[in-house]
Amino acid sequence: MSCQADYYVSLNSPWTHLGGARLMGVAKRYGASVRIYPIDTGEVFPASGGLPLHKRSPQRQAYRLQDLARWRDVLGIPINLKPKHFPANEATAAHCVLVVRETIGDPRAIDLAHRILKALWEEEADTGDRETLVRLISEIGLDGTSILERAGEPRWAALRSKETQAAIDRGVFGVPTYAVGETIFWGQDRLDFLERQMAVDR
Numbered sequence: 001m002s003c004q005a006d007y008y009v010s011l012n013s014p015w016t017h018l019g020g021a022r023l024m025g026v027a028k029r030y031g032a033s034v035r036i037y038p039i040d041t042g043e044v045f046p047a048s049g050g051l052p053l054h055k056r057s058p059q060r061q062a063y064r065l066q067d068l069a070r071w072r073d074v075l076g077i078p079i080n081l082k083p084k085h086f087p088a089n090e091a092t093a094a095h096c097v098l099v100v101r102e103t104i105g106d107p108r109a110i111d112l113a114h115r116i117l118k119a120l121w122e123e124e125a126d127t128g129d130r131e132t133l134v135r136l137i138s139e140i141g142l143d144g145t146s147i148l149e150r151a152g153e154p155r156w157a158a159l160r161s162k163e164t165q166a167a168i169d170r171g172v173f174g175v176p177t178y179a180v181g182e183t184i185f186w187g188q189d190r191l192d193f194l195e196r197q198m199a200v201d202r
Contacts, residue, residue: 002031003201005194008167008177009113010041011090011097011127014079016176017117018071019188023178024110026191030198036101036110038094039164041175048173053087071188079121088120089128094160095151096133100142102159103150111140 005027009016027034045052053061065081072079093116101109115136119125125132130148137144150156167177171184178185178194180201185194 002033003180003198004033004035005198006179007034007036007110008039008172008175008179009036010175011038011093011113011116012041012087012120013117013175014068014121015188017079017114017121018068018075018077019176019191020110020114020117022075022188022191023176023194026195026198030195030202032198032202033106034110035106036097036113037163037167038090038097038113038160039167039172039175040091040094040160043161043164044168044173044175047168050173077122080124083121084124085120085126085128088126091157091160092130092148092151093127093133095156096137096147098156098159099147099150100137104142108140108142112137112142115140 005023007023024034026032041050042052044050053064056064068079068081071077072081097109097113097116100112116127116133119132119136120127125136127133127136134144134148137147170179172179172186174186176186176188178190180194180197183197185191185197
């Protein structure tokens, strides 16, 4: 039986964007399934001692930009280090991902999450804007208008809140986090370790 990786993301995270394609490549190589959770880091950070970006020290903020530039260049992913619409209001986008996950399945939900991240970090799109979300959903071949309408149902906010708390309880403290069983891998720079775990579990 193939293993399952639980994939905890923020739709504002450049690190999630930088690791997205590589994660799916690893999963494909080992026949693993991936379950996506678009959690609320506004809840995760204070529960785990973390700070949102704007509250971090100048030294940490400066280092983050240096590290993003390094990974951008190594991976050949043309991200904007300071995108125009960052941080976007990600709640509606997260609810759309949940709608797709629960009604269509994880693969298309992951496609949507990755499309949203690409739009924010490479295309200067406002991914908190409803018209933009309709366009992005439509671009991956789904009904953007219908999914956005369904995303307004209160149950998706409740589900996201529940899954965020479950992530905190599991030990998740940042994004992206990949979890296989009891083992947690934090950050796109830990994908090599995730691959080793999948090789053992397959």
